[in-house]
Structures are given as structure tokens and as C-alpha cells.
Amino acid sequence: MTQWRSPFLDWDNVSGSSAPMVDALFWTDILTFAADTSHRIGAELTEKFGKLTAVRKADGSLVTEADQWSDREICQAIATAFPDHGILSEEKTHILPGNDWCWVIDPIDGTTNFTRGIPIWGISLGLLYKGTPVFGYVHFPWLRQSFHGYWYGDSGLTGPTGAFCNGEPLQTSDDEPSLNHIFNLCARSTAVAAQPNFPCKIRLMGVASYNVLIVASGAALGGVEATSKIWDIAAVWAIIQAAGGAIESLEPNPMFPLEIGKNYGDRPFPCLTASRAELIPVFKPWVQFIGDQVCEKYGL
Numbered sequence: 177m178t179q180w181r182s183p184f185l186d187w188d189n190v191s192g193s194s195a196p197m198v199d200a201l202f203w204t205d206i207l208t209f210a211a212d213t214s215h216r217i218g219a220e221l222t223e224k225f226g227k228l229t230a231v232r233k234a235d236g237s238l239v240t241e242a243d244q245w246s247d248r249e250i251c252q253a254i255a256t257a258f259p260d261h262g263i264l265s266e267e268k269t270h271i272l273p274g275n276d277w278c279w280v281i282d283p284i285d286g287t288t289n290f291t292r293g294i295p296i297w298g299i300s301l302g303l304l305y306k307g308t309p310v311f312g313y314v315h316f317p318w319l320r321q322s323f324h325g326y327w328y329g330d331s332g333l334t335g336p337t338g339a340f341c342n343g344e345p346l347q348t349s350d351d352e353p354s355l356n357h358i359f360n361l362c363a364r365s366t367a368v369a370a371q372p373n374f375p376c377k378i379r380l381m382g383v384a385s386y387n388v389l390i391v392a393s394g395a396a397l398g399g400v401e402a403t404s405k406i407w408d409i410a411a412v413w414a415i416i417q418a419a420g421g422a423i424e425s426l427e428p429n430p431m432f433p434l435e436i437g438k439n440y441g442d443r444p445f446p447c448l449t450a451s452r453a454e455l456i457p458v459f460k461p462w463v464q465f466i467g468d469q470v471c472e473k474y475g476l
Contacts, residue, residue, distance in 0.1 A: 218317030278307075280303075325392075327418045339416075405444065446466060
């Protein structure tokens with residue numbers, strides 16, 4: 177079990193700097209914890225894969241006893257390893273706490289795939305610092321793929337950099353769009369495919385995090401998510417940018433930082449992902465109407 181330590185250096189012994197310098201051992205603890213926890217949970221979930229019946233929640237999404245078990249196990253592990261960290265989780269805690277550090281949990285991203293025996297599903301752990309993701313870890317047990325990355329933005333934090341899959345560096349594609357390249361859709365953005373002359377081939381993976389991560393890996397050039405929730409997007413928000421990609425909100429307000437005390441249970445995050453920032457204005461005219469529809473429906 178990871179032993180908790182303060183992430184910050186002893187400022188009584190550091191002079192001449194005002195930036196929040198993070199102890200390198202802290203990031204080692206974070207990565208070790210995320211890997212160990214998600215792999216432990218994943219091993220148990222693999223035994224239940226394709227064998228459980230889901231029920232429909234109030235928001236229309238599906239949940240199984242495995243989702244609820246996974247959520248409880250991860251929350252308990254965080255409380256033990258990092259007692260001063262907050263938690264946002266799909267099945268339990270939806271209100272952002274006031275902690276500087278907060279984990280965002282999707283205990284099973286891709287519950288429909290999980291229940292139907294489709295092997296694209298995973299466990300997603302994102303870490304916020306003052307409301308903005310700075311680290312993400314997503315483990316896909318059946319695919320034997322584990323993604324992680326660090327992205328500090330303008331937080332002033334220091335630490336490891338880059339994005340990785342199974343320990344190997346990730347880098348987005350620098351290709352130009354063509355009908356030999358992939359663009360991802362979600363179930364609620366399929367209207368994009370009805371537009372003539374769309375510049376890429378369309379694919380649907382059924383898992384929000386995996387849609388973003390195959391852009392991070394260079395397999396796709398972009399994607400759009402209409403109603404992804406914070407637990408779908410927090411971890412991969414850090415990973416895609418660490419891999420050289422870009423992710424942009426399709427609503428008027430920026431996605432981050434999150435607001436302390438706000439309930440994010442029903443709050444969608446319509447967003448566009450691209451393999452590099454230069455492709456955001458290429459794809460955005462094709463998908464902005466999806467964001468506009470979500471904003472109108474949810475009053476964003």
C-alpha cells in the first residue's frame with residue numbers, strides 16, 4: 177500500500193522560488209497507486225466481464241453491481257493511501273470538494289460494452305489539482321493496455337512529463353485528414369456522419385476515454401464527445417495533451433477548472449479532440465452543432 181506523503185517540498189528549506197515545487201517521490205507514489213489499484217480492480221472485473229445484467233440509472237446510463245463494487249474499492253484505496261485528497265466518482269460522490277488534490281473515478285468506462293461482452297472497457301483515474309486535471313491513468317484489462325500521462329498546464333507544478341501506453345511513449349499523428357484516417361464519434365454525435373464530404377472515416381468505440389486515447393496513440397486524428405461526464409474526460413484530458421494532442425470545449429465556457437461545491441453528476445462536457453492544435457479549426461465547423469445542441473438542452 178502506498179504510504180501518503182505531502183506532495184510539496186519543505187519550503188522552510190527552499191529559497192528563491194514561489195512556484196509549487198512537487199516532490200518527485202509524490203509522482204512515483206501517484207503512478208504506482210493508480211497502476212496497482214486499477215490492475216487489482218481490473219483482474220476482479222475480468223472475472224465478471226459479460227456475465228452481469230445492468231440496470232438503467234436516472235440519466236439513462238447503465239450500472240451493474242460491478243460498477244458499484246469497483247467504485248467502493250477505489251474510493252477506499254484513495255482514502256487509505258491519500259487521506260487529504262478529495263474524490264469525485266460516478267457512482268458515489270458528484271460534488272467537487274475543497275481539497276487541492278482530487279481524484280476523479282470512472283469505475284467502469286464502457287459499462288454497456290462490459291455487460292454485452294465487448295472487450296473495450298476500462299477503469300479511469302484522473303487527478304485534479306485545484307480543479308484541473310494534471311494526471312490520468314486508464315487501464316483496459318481485456319485489451320491489456322494501460323495509458324497514463326502528466327499535463328501541468330499553467331498550474332506551476334513540476335514533475336514527470338509525457339504520455340505512455342504500457343510504458344512506451346505516446347505521440348499523436350501529424351498526418352493531414354483523409355478518407356484513410358479515422359475520426360471518432362459517440363452515440364449522441366452520429367449526426368456528424370450524415371454530412372457529405374466529411375474529411376475522415378468514422379468510427380464508434382463505445383467508450384469515451386478510448387475514443388480520446390486512440391487519438392493520443394496516433395490511431396485516429398480526432399473525435400467528438402457530446403455528453404461525456406467529468407469521470408469520462410478528466411484522466412484523458414491530461415493524457416491527450418501530454419501526447420501532443422488538443423482537446424477543446426464545444427460550449428462557451430472552458431472545461432476547467434471545476435468549481436468547488438458544484439454538483440457534476442448530470443453536467444455534460446461536449447468536446448472536440450484532435451491530434452494537434454492545428455486540426456481543431458479544421459474539424460470544429462463539422463461538429464460545433466453537436467455542442468450547440470447539448471448547450472441548449474442543458475442550459476450551458
